[in-house]
Amino acid sequence: MNDLLGGQIPLLFGAPTAVEPLATAGKIKVLGVTSEKPIPVAARRAGDQRNFPPFKIISYIGFMLPRNTPKLVIASLNKEVNQVLATDSMRAWLDKQGMVAVGGTPDDFRRQIEVDYQARGELVRALALPASERGKHHGNAIKRTGRFEGRILFLSEDADVVESQLRGTDVSPADALPLRSDVSTDEITPVWICYYYDEKLGEYPYLGLKCGQRLPVSAGSVKAGGFGVTVAGRRYGKGSSREASPYAEWCAGIRLVIAESFERIYRQNCRNLGIYTSTDFGLIERIRRGESIPISEFTQGEDELTAELVRRGGLFKLCARAKGRMVADHACHPHRGR
Secondary structure (H helix, E strand, O other), rough: OHHHHHHOOEEEEEOOOHHHHHHOOOEEEEEEEEOOOOHHHHOOOOOOOOOOOOOOOOOOOOOOOOOOOOEEEEEEEEHHHHHOOHHHHHHHHHHHHOOOOOOOOOOHHHHHHHHHHHHHHHHHHHHHHOOOOOOOOOOOOOOOOOOOOOOOEEOOHHHHHHHHHHHHOOOOOHHOOOOOOEEHHHHHOOHHHHHHHOOOHOOOOOOOHHHHHHOOOOOOOHOOEEEEEEEEOOOOOOOOOOHHHHHHHHHOOEEEOOOOOOOOHHHHHHHHOOEEOOOOOOOHHHHHHHOOHHHHHHHHOOHHHHHHHHHHHHHHHOOOOOOOOOOOOEEEEOOOOO
């Protein structure tokens, strides 16, 4: 979104919650939706209800349970969830998020996943290069291994440890414990930093990081420190889904984030930008030894499209193979002439 507002790109497929306030302010213009029916956000805006058949792409949220969960438990939870989704208060809340309550049975959800998996798989196969041409077409090669240059920054709960690293001292994983958990996107890029949309963001990652009662990171210190890897605790990237957070990290030189766990939207934003993410702390010593890490280690357990996105090194590189086609929820472009 920052690149769209800054005129770096002419078109974006974006989430309703990110699109609506900017469209209302006249900063962008909504062209249409990629669902079969208008969503509530678009329906409230005259002229924004166009869809693009047969181009149908939607995103959804559902509940998943372990494979061996008893059927009675599944049925009970499904009943409760459907009842909540049917309430006026929940529907009103979802409407504000640009979402529609659907509900249904476990089999309904399973069929939706199967249909989408097949469609995405066909897209990935359609974009794939012949084996003889892989690695030499338009400079958009699929990476097989990656060597992570730069230092490793441990986001410790101890402000002294963080400041020591920023001054040039490398620390061991043990010395950095305990690591900061629940690092939010508000800490990675406080809201005022989001007014920047270009490489300037690289001066500001982690300015809101709170370690005890202190904020140990100052403007420019991460970039000047030559860091290429960030290490943290649980639920890294929680909070608002601002794209500026991983972009600030990327502009500062961060190419890999290792954490005990990640918030889903933050991790997807990283993948879109070409930042690798991992929960494998064993990578730390391997990187310090200078090993090249197989990219397959960052795609294990992922669906086919996500794995291809990671291998290509980000959304723009993937879409360079898509002959102009993009996959997401909404289309919009900068609103000119106002």
